[in-house]
Amino acid sequence: MPTKALMEAELKVCFNSKCRKAMEQPKNGWRCRSGQFAQLCHPCASAYVEGKFCETFHSNLPGWRFCETCGKQIHCGCIVSFHLFVLLDTGGIECLLCTRKSFILQPNPAWPQPSLCLPSHPEGIKDLPAKNYSSVACSGPVPWLQAPKLFNGSSIMSERQANASSEIDVLDSSHIRLADQRSACSLNFERNDNSVERLLSGSTGLSCGLVKGNPVVHGDHNNSSIHDSHHSNSKSDPSFQNTDVALVYSSYTSVNKIDNANNNTATTRRSPTMSTTFNGNGSSHNGLDTSTNLKVCCVNVKGDGQGRSQLLTQYSSPTTDQLPRIPEVNCVLTPLFEKTLSASDAGKIGRLVLPKKCAEAYLPQISHSEGLPLEVLDAKGNKWVFQFRFWPNNNSRMYVLEGITPCLQALQLHAGDIVTFGRLEPEGKLVVGCRKASISSSLDQVYPRLICSYPEF
DNA sequence: AGCCATGCACCG
DNA sequence: CGGTGCATGGCT
Numbered sequence: 091m092p093t094k095a096l097m098e099a100e101l102k103v104c105f106n107s108k109c110r111k112a113m114e115q116p117k118n119g120w121r122c123r124s125g126q127f128a129q130l131c132h133p134c135a136s137a138y139v140e141g142k143f144c145e146t147f148h149s150n151l152p153g154w155r156f157c158e159t160c161g162k163q164i165h166c167g168c169i170v171s172f173h174l175f176v177l178l179d180t181g182g183i184e185c186l187l188c189t190r191k192s193f194i195l196q197p198n199p200a201w202p203q204p205s206l207c208l209p210s211h212p213e214g215i216k217d218l219p220a221k222n223y224s225s226v227a228c229s230g231p232v233p234w235l236q237a238p239k240l241f242n243g244s245s246i247m248s249e250r251q252a253n254a255s256s257e258i259d260v261l262d263s264s265h266i267r268l269a270d271q272r273s274a275c276s277l278n279f280e281r282n283d284n285s286v287e288r289l290l291s292g293s294t295g296l297s298c299g300l301v302k303g304n305p306v307v308h309g310d311h312n313n314s315s316i317h318d319s320h321h322s323n324s325k326s327d328p329s330f331q332n333t334d335v336a337l338v339y340s341s342y343t344s345v346n347k348i349d350n351a352n353n354n355t356a357t358t359r360r361s362p363t364m365s366t367t368f369n370g371n372g373s374s375h376n377g378l379d380t381s382t383n384l385k386v387c388c389v390n391v392k393g394d395g396q397g398r399s400q401l402l403t404q405y406s407s408p409t410t411d412q413l414p415r416i417p418e419v420n421c422v423l424t425p426l427f428e429k430t431l432s433a434s435d436a437g438k439i440g441r442l443v444l445p446k447k448c449a450e451a452y453l454p455q456i457s458h459s460e461g462l463p464l465e466v467l468d469a470k471g472n473k474w475v476f477q478f479r480f481w482p483n484n485n486s487r488m489y490v491l492e493g494i495t496p497c498l499q500a501l502q503l504h505a506g507d508i509v510t511f512g513r514l515e516p517e518g519k520l521v522v523g524c525r526k527a528s529i530s531s532s533l534d535q536v537y538p539r540l541i542c543s544y545p546e547f
Numbered sequence: 548a549g550c551c552a553t554g555c556a557c558c559g
Numbered sequence: 560c561g562g563t564g565c566a567t568g569g570c571t
Contacts, residue, residue: 434552439562443551459564481564486549488565 104131108147118516120170127516130352157185364429423521426452428510431498436505440495442476449489451510453520464510466520468497474522497522 104111105119105128117135119128130138137146144165153167162185165171169421216471305447429435435442444453461479468474477492501524503509510522 393557432552434554437553441563446550483551483565484549488551492563 104134106131106134106147107127109134138170144168155183155324158182159184207209213515422515424513424515426513426520428508428509431503431505431507431509433505435494436498436503436507438495440493440498442491442494442509444478444491446487446489448511449478449480451491452513456480464520466522467514468501468521469523 102112102116104113104116109131111131113129113131115132116129117132119130119138120136132148136144137143148165148168148171151165151167153165155166156163157182159226164183166183191512257416266300283292410449427445429442429445429448432443454462455465457477459480459482461477466474466476472498475496476494478489479492480487482488498504501527503524508525510523510525512523513519514521
């Protein structure tokens with residue numbers, strides 16, 4: 091079939107228009123407006139990953155401007171670089187690093203409006219009303235992917251390892267990184283580590299979704315019980331052999347903790363949304379390769395006093411051989427949106443009403459009210475399946491996730507608790523996590539200013 | 548006007 | 560009686 095052959099031939103050509111070389115093993119680059127990743131040849135992908143794509147391929151193109159603050163030259167003219175700068179109210183641009191710095195230093199800073207956000211967003215997520223949900227992807231989910239260098243490039247090892255909060259440090263480009271790679275592994279291997287427990291329980295104020303490979307799930311739709319990795323015996327638990335991990339937590343918490351714990355890092359760049367890569371190597375108890383590689387993205391919490399976030403988890407978990415794995419090295423968890431559970435959401439009906447704009451922006455497009463099943467990984471890597479559907483509502487739609495009751499029960503979530511959705515990249519799998527309402531409210535009391543200073547998206 | 552929490556009728 | 564689908568009303 092000539093068309094198919096043509097498509098195949100096309101697929102084997104580097105997506106970079108300045109390259110167009112034939113390639114055998116395409117690598118994912120930035121996410122295109124279609125949702126697909128640009129397929130790049132190895133050199134182009136490397137340039138992209140290293141943040142040198144524009145300076146390599148676009149040096150002769152128009153659109154280069156200088157950061158008003160640091161003077162760094164930023165390309166402002168392509169999809170690869172659009173997330174690297176913000177338009178200043180006073181004119182000119184500012185690189186994201188400087189923006190973040192000023193964001194932190196301002197008493198009540200305003201995060202740049204996503205005028206520079208994904209052009210493909212159905213509607214500006216910035217328009218999301220201040221309700222009990224919020225979008226947490228700063229510039230949409232894409233920049234997290236499109237700026238691997240920006241978010242992962244400068245990794246400075248912290249010496250803080252005393253506790254969970256100090257195991258995380260704010261790094262350049264708003265990175266948060268475990269103190270060292272062993273610490274990173276300890277998140278997964280050492281279930282007796284209180285810090286891990288605190289992270290997952292939220293007692294540190296961190297809302298975590300921890301995704302690892304080979305999770306252990308017991309249960310089904312009607313009777314789900316999650317294998318609590320933090321109470322299990324790691325030596326007998328093969329689920330910990332694979333330790334690709336994604337971790338999600340609330341940035342406001344981490345920022346505060348870091349600020350309190352380490353004044354030296356207080357001026358480091360950070361943002362409402364943060365991403366970190368944890369690369370580590372560990373050994374499982376049976377000697378299997380357990381190379382760990384994880385990336386952490388902070389979940390931004392909208393600070394209107396109503397907006398809360400939490401990672402929600404699962405629903406049905408069929409069989410263990412279907413359990414999710416995170417095979418991809420350098421997985422990134424992109425925070426998408428969050429919602430406080432209403433009484434209805436947490437009720438017996440088992441339906442979670444989704445914010446329409448978030449549903450349309452971040453979840454698959456559905457044309458029929460029946461919707462489609464949505465696989466979601468929870469904090470422990472368990473796979474759940476929710477039915478993502480909608481109801482006609484006046485001339486609009488009302489999006490819901492059905493079948494969330496087992497998940498909520500497993501996580502002991504109730505009305506007022508917060509559910510957060512993220513996406514694991516590059517696989518695109520949905521990840522869900524949670525935070526208890528008590529944690530949130532207490533944080534609001536402790537850090538009202540900071541929380542309120544976070545922007546809406 | 549649109550969104551969403553919740554109520555409620557219908558159906559099995 | 561519980562689940563499903565839709566309607567309604569409050570809120571922004």
